[in-house]
Amino acid sequence: MLKVEDQQLKAFLLDAGLVKKKQLKEAEIIASKLGKKLSDVLLTQKIVGEEELIKLKAYILGIPFVNLTKEVVSQDILKIIPEPIARKHNIVAFRKNDLDLEVAMTDPEDIQTIEFIHKKSNLNILPRLTNSESIKAILKQYEKSMEEELGGLIKSEGEQKDKGKTSSFDGKIIAATDKDEDSGEDLEKAAEDLPVIKIVDTILKYAIDQGASDIHIEPTEKDVIVRYRIDGILHNAMVLPKKLQLGVVARIKVLSNLKLDEHRLPQDGRFKIETEDYKISFRVSLLPVYDGEKIVMRLLKEGSSKKTLEDLGIRGTALEVVKRALKKPVGMFLVTGPTGSGKTTTLYTAMEILNTEEVNISTVEDPIEYRMPRVNQTQIRANIGMTFAAGLRALLRQDPNIIMVGEIRDGETASLAVNAALTGHLVLSTLHTNSAAGALPRLIDMGVEPFLISSTANAILAQRLVRKLCDEKIEYTLSDDQIKSLSRQFDLDKILKSLIKEKVVNAKSTWKTLKFYKAKSTKDNPSGYKGRLGIYEVLEISEKIREAIIKRASQDEINKIAQEEGMLSMLEDGFSKAVKGETTIEEVLRVTKE
Numbered sequence: 001m002l003k004v005e006d007q008q009l010k011a012f013l014l015d016a017g018l019v020k021k022k023q024l025k026e027a028e029i030i031a032s033k034l035g036k037k038l039s040d041v042l043l044t045q046k047i048v049g050e051e052e053l054i055k056l057k058a059y060i061l062g063i064p065f066v067n068l069t070k071e072v073v074s075q076d077i078l079k080i081i082p083e084p085i086a087r088k089h090n091i092v093a094f095r096k097n098d099l100d101l102e103v104a105m106t107d108p109e110d111i112q113t114i115e116f117i118h119k120k121s122n123l124n125i126l127p128r129l130t131n132s133e134s135i136k137a138i139l140k141q142y143e144k145s146m147e148e149e150l151g152g153l154i155k156s157e158g159e160q161k162d163k164g165k166t167s168s169f170d171g172k173i174i175a176a177t178d179k180d181e182d183s184g185e186d187l188e189k190a191a192e193d194l195p196v197i198k199i200v201d202t203i204l205k206y207a208i209d210q211g212a213s214d215i216h217i218e219p220t221e222k223d224v225i226v227r228y229r230i231d232g233i234l235h236n237a238m239v240l241p242k243k244l245q246l247g248v249v250a251r252i253k254v255l256s257n258l259k260l261d262e263h264r265l266p267q268d269g270r271f272k273i274e275t276e277d278y279k280i281s282f283r284v285s286l287l288p289v290y291d292g293e294k295i296v297m298r299l300l301k302e303g304s305s306k307k308t309l310e311d312l313g314i315r316g317t318a319l320e321v322v323k324r325a326l327k328k329p330v331g332m333f334l335v336t337g338p339t340g341s342g343k344t345t346t347l348y349t350a351m352e353i354l355n356t357e358e359v360n361i362s363t364v365e366d367p368i369e370y371r372m373p374r375v376n377q378t379q380i381r382a383n384i385g386m387t388f389a390a391g392l393r394a395l396l397r398q399d400p401n402i403i404m405v406g407e408i409r410d411g412e413t414a415s416l417a418v419n420a421a422l423t424g425h426l427v428l429s430t431l432h433t434n435s436a437a438g439a440l441p442r443l444i445d446m447g448v449e450p451f452l453i454s455s456t457a458n459a460i461l462a463q464r465l466v467r468k469l470c471d472e473k474i475e476y477t478l479s480d481d482q483i484k485s486l487s488r489q490f491d492l493d494k495i496l497k498s499l500i501k502e503k504v505v506n507a508k509s510t511w512k513t514l515k516f517y518k519a520k521s522t523k524d525n526p527s528g529y530k531g532r533l534g535i536y537e538v539l540e541i542s543e544k545i546r547e548a549i550i551k552r553a554s555q556d557e558i559n560k561i562a563q564e565e566g567m568l569s570m571l572e573d574g575f576s577k578a579v580k581g582e583t584t585i586e587e588v589l590r591v592t593k594e
Helices: 006-016 021-034 038-044 050-061 083-089 111-121 132-142 146-155 185-192 194-209 242-256 316-327 343-354 388-395 411-422 439-445 450-456 480-489 492-501 543-550 555-564 570-579 585-592
Strands: 091-096 100-105 124-129 172-174 214-219 223-230 233-241 267-274 279-289 292-302 331-336 361-365 375-379 402-405 426-431 457-469 473-477 515-519 529-540
Touching (some): 038 050, 050 124, 083 111, 083 132, 100 111, 100 132, 194 223, 194 292, 223 242, 242 267, 242 279, 316 343, 316 529, 343 426, 388 411, 402 411, 411 450, 426 439, 439 450, 450 543, 529 555
Parallel strands (some): 331 457, 402 426
Antiparallel strands (some): 091 100, 223 233, 267 279, 457 529
8 A cells, every 4th residue: 555654754754864853743743733644744844845755755665756847748648647637636647558557646645546547547557756846847738828728719709608607717716796886788798708708717827827927918909918927027928809808808807896887097906716726816907008908917826835035035144134133123124126026025024934923913015915824914095095104003003013014105104114113113114225225315315314214224125036047057157258348347356255255156266267057948948047036135234324324324325334344235146146056147137237
């Protein structure tokens, strides 16, 4: 029987040195309380990595471990296991002969599914263990291209209506429940058209599968362009015929509970998609443009795994400064950067660290992007007078220890935030400035007294997001011409010294010997990038900087003091990640241009 007993697992984990006895005991207590498997708790607590655990189970059971992330499986073999079964049970077929079928799975105890596949295929089933990344890679091979899937739907536009509103999702789309009384009959019919429903579902499904952060649906004179923002870059996804524009817009309005017959004013709404694999919230914005209504939908993953500061890319000296700032019970911790630079994610990660039973955390946000347990989150509604300032004023009567203000936009909010920090609260917030040092003069410009800023600010973090290189990449060294070009733009000696100081490279390194990396285009990923990573500069408010603030020093003067005291600039942090092969020099230069 393909089962790993807890006693076996514990013994092998200790023998392999993957866990300590204390960690194992704590995990056993949690597993017993929650009624979960020990292996599940070890994974959720991040005590053991998934691949290590799967390989260990494979060793105990005497079953081979397979990595299928680069495997291409023929459709004939793949479809022996129907896609819904493969997705639900994390099991895929990848190799066969006349008698045997090799299947990769993550759960060796799923005997029922193995028996089902044996009966369906009439083949001898050979189980192999693999990780979730391999399963995801093979599941992608079930999918048609978006053009293939939508091609037939577009041709069938105008066919019979879908009485049951069938969705292409394996879960459910949760639309707002209130029906708009003023909806026009024609618009309602357009929204219920079967091809339109399936087209919208397909657009949403592919955006989720490709890891898009935003969907843009843009009307032009002759057609409708669909674009996805993936890893910060917009890509064309599909061009729809103009005749589908009305139906697509109406369908998204229905899902978001927006006014169907309002075409002249901007509208904002939300809806949610739930499947067994994920919960995604869509924040919808409609804007009237010359050729119709433009739609932008922001995808927000709910219940995603908790990130640490290290996962975000905050490391070395910067990490030490952030941790010191968050340990202080009072004061301000500010995050700065342009829209879309990951400020909110950084603040939520900080709140995850601070979110314990001993403290009361309250927030005022616009919008609330992620729900957090034990955190009192308040939505800003400026149209009825619920502004950041009004919300913050009310929060101070709610006995908070920690306050998160989504954004400091005006002098009133800035003054209230500073006063909250002065009266015994830890305040987290964001500002739209290009650098960490730029936040201090900005607060003064908003009317906050310099002595109040110097008394309350603990640290300021500035950030940008760069695209991460895939595992397959091209290594190279800089040519003389490239070094000359970079030296005309930056102080290369200073950057190299910072890399040596942070122990990213050794003391004998030169720009000619340093290795950098380029993206490698592959069939599965033409860009060569996957995911994003932060680059940071963290300004700790020292005595010298406090004095400079009181003297109303400029951004450049504050920045100079901070760098003399050891602050790593965003550019230097970017170069350190480029040397490590996490990103490219081109990406660092793209996001740090001012």
